[in-house]
Amino acid sequence: MSAANNHFDVIVLGVGSMGSAACYHLAKRGIKVLGLEQFDIPHNQGSHHGKSRMIRKAYYEHPDYVPLLERAYELWDELEADATEKIIYRTGGLYLGSSYGSIITGSLESARKHGLPHRYLNHAEICEQFPSFQVPETFEGYFESEGGFIRPEDAVQEHAHQAEKNGARILASTPVLDWVSSPDGVEVKSSAGNFSAGQLIICAGAWTGPILRDLGIELTVTRQVQAWFEPKDDPKKFTHENFPCWFIETDPPHGHYGFPTLPSQKGLKIAEHKPGEPILADQVGQAVDPPNQSELDDLQRVLNTFIPGAAGQLLKSCTCLYTNSPDQHFIVGKHPELDPVSLAAGFSGHGYKFASVMGEILADLATNGATRHSIEFLSPKRFG
Numbered sequence: 360m361s362a363a364n365n366h367f368d369v370i371v372l373g374v375g376s377m378g379s380a381a382c383y384h385l386a387k388r389g390i391k392v393l394g395l396e397q398f399d400i401p402h403n404q405g406s407h408h409g410k411s412r413m414i415r416k417a418y419y420e421h422p423d424y425v426p427l428l429e430r431a432y433e434l435w436d437e438l439e440a441d442a443t444e445k446i447i448y449r450t451g452g453l454y455l456g457s458s459y460g461s462i463i464t465g466s467l468e469s470a471r472k473h474g475l476p477h478r479y480l481n482h483a484e485i486c487e488q489f490p491s492f493q494v495p496e497t498f499e500g501y502f503e504s505e506g507g508f509i510r511p512e513d514a515v516q517e518h519a520h521q522a523e524k525n526g527a528r529i530l531a532s533t534p535v536l537d538w539v540s541s542p543d544g545v546e547v548k549s550s551a552g553n554f555s556a557g558q559l560i561i562c563a564g565a566w567t568g569p570i571l572r573d574l575g576i577e578l579t580v581t582r583q584v585q586a587w588f589e590p591k592d593d594p595k596k597f598t599h600e601n602f603p604c605w606f607i608e609t610d611p612p613h614g615h616y617g618f619p620t621l622p623s624q625k626g627l628k629i630a631e632h633k634p635g636e637p638i639l640a641d642q643v644g645q646a647v648d649p650p651n652q653s654e655l656d657d658l659q660r661v662l663n664t665f666i667p668g669a670a671g672q673l674l675k676s677c678t679c680l681y682t683n684s685p686d687q688h689f690i691v692g693k694h695p696e697l698d699p700v701s702l703a704a705g706f707s708g709h710g711y712k713f714a715s716v717m718g719e720i721l722a723d724l725a726t727n728g729a730t731r732h733s734i735e736f737l738s739p740k741r742f743g
C-alpha cells in the first residue's frame with residue numbers, strides 16, 4: 360500500500376462507545392479518518408455491552424452536563440433516523456431517594472438551573488403512580504418523561520457503519536501497538552501496519568491508564584455486575600411501553616438502577632452504580648470473572664425489597680468495566696502536552712448517554728482545536 364493510502368487527517372484509537380461516534384462525525388464532515396479497534400465492533404470485553412444504557416437529563420452528578428445532554432439527545436435522534444434498528448427508547452425515568460440524598464437534590468438542582476420538565480413526587484404519589492415500587496416513607500421521587508435507554512451495541516455498530524458509509528476506514532481486530540507524536544502529527548504502529556495522521560484521538564476506555572498516568576492522572580478500572588431477572592408478576596407490567604427506567608439511592612450516594620424488559624429480551628436488568636472490585640490493567644480484555652452467587656443474591660435482594668413483583672428467577676448475568684477518574688467526572692480535551700492528540704477517557708460508569716455528543720466534540724477538537732460545547736469542567740488540566 361502506498362504511503363498516501365496510509366496517511367489520514369485523523370486516526371481514532373479505539374472504536375468503542377466514544378471512538379465509533381468520533382469516526383462518524385469526522386467522516387460526515389468529509390475528514391479522512393481511520394478507526395483502529397483491537398477487538399470486534401461491538402464486543403463484550405470493555406464497557407459497552409449489556410444491551411441497555413440509561414439516558415436522562417436530570418443530571419444530579421453536575422448541572423454542567425445538562426447542555427451536553429440536550430445536544431446528545433438531538434444527535435441520538437439523528438443517528439436513529441438513518442439506522443436500521445431502534446436505538447433510543449424514551450420510557451421515562453424514575454429516580455427515588457431520601458430528600459437529603461444527591462439523587463433528589465441534584466436532579467432538582469439541574470432541573471431548576473436548566474428548566475427541565477419533570478414531576479416531583481412525594482411518598483404517597485410514588486405509591487399511587489408507580490405501584491410496582493416499594494420505598495421507605497422518607498423517600499421522594501423525581502420523574503422525567505425524557506428519561507430512557509440506549510442500546511449500546513447497536514449504537515456502536517451504527518456509528519461505525521454510518522462512518523464507513525461516509526468514507527471512514529475502520530479496522531476491527533487491529534490493536535494499536537504504539538504511537539508517537541511530533542509537531543507535524545502522529546505515527547501509529549498497529550497489527551495491520553504503520554499509519555500516520557495530522558491528529559490522533561484516544562478513546563481507549565479501560566486501556567487508557569498508562570497514557571493518563573504519564574500526566575499524573577490515575578484511572579481505576581473496576582468490574583461491574585449486570586443481571587437479568589424474570590418478573591414474578593405479569594410480564595406485561597414490565598415492558599418498555601409500561602415500565603420506566605429507574606434509579607434508587609439504596610446506599611447514598613450510590614444506588615441501584617434498572618430497565619424494563621426489552622423488545623428482544625426477556626427479563627429486567629438490574630445493576631449497582633458504585634465502583635466495583637478494581638481490576639489490574641493487564642487482566643482487562645481477557646475473560647473478566649463472571650459474577651459470583653453472593654453478588655447475584657445481593658441484586659435479587661434489592662429487587663425483592665424495592666420492586667418485589669420483578670424479583671423472579673435469575674435468567675442471565677455478566678460483568679463489564681467502569682473506568683473511574685479520580686473525581687468520577689469525564690476527562691475530555693486536548694492532551695495538555697501533545698498538540699496533535701485529543702483525549703476522551705474516565706467515563707466513570709455514566710458516559711454512554713454522552714457518546715453521540717462526545718463524537719461531535721472530539722471531531723471539533725481534532726479539526727478546529729476547540730469546540731463550542733462547554734467542556735472546561737472535564738479538562739484533563741483540572742487535576743493540576
Ligand SMILES: Cc1cc2nc3c(=O)[nH]c(=O)nc-3n(C[C@H](O)[C@H](O)[C@H](O)COP(=O)(O)OP(=O)(O)OC[C@H]3O[C@@H](n4cnc5c(N)ncnc54)[C@H](O)[C@@H]3O)c2cc1C
Nearest residue numbers: 373375376377397405406413535564679706709710711712
Ligand atoms: C455495567 C455498566 C453499566 C453502565 N450503565 C450506564 C448507563 O446506564 N448509562 C450511561 O450513560 N453509561 C453507563 N455505563 C458507562 C458507559 O458504558 C461507559 O462510560 C462507556 O461505554 C465508556 O466508553 P469508552 O469509549 O470510554 O469505552 P469502550 O466502549 O470500552 O471503548 C474503548 C475501546 O477502545 C478499544 N481499545 C483500547 N485500547 C486499544 C488499542 N491499543 N488498540 C485498539 N483499540 C483499543 C477497546 O477495545 C474498546 O473497544 C455503564 C457501564 C457499565 C460497565
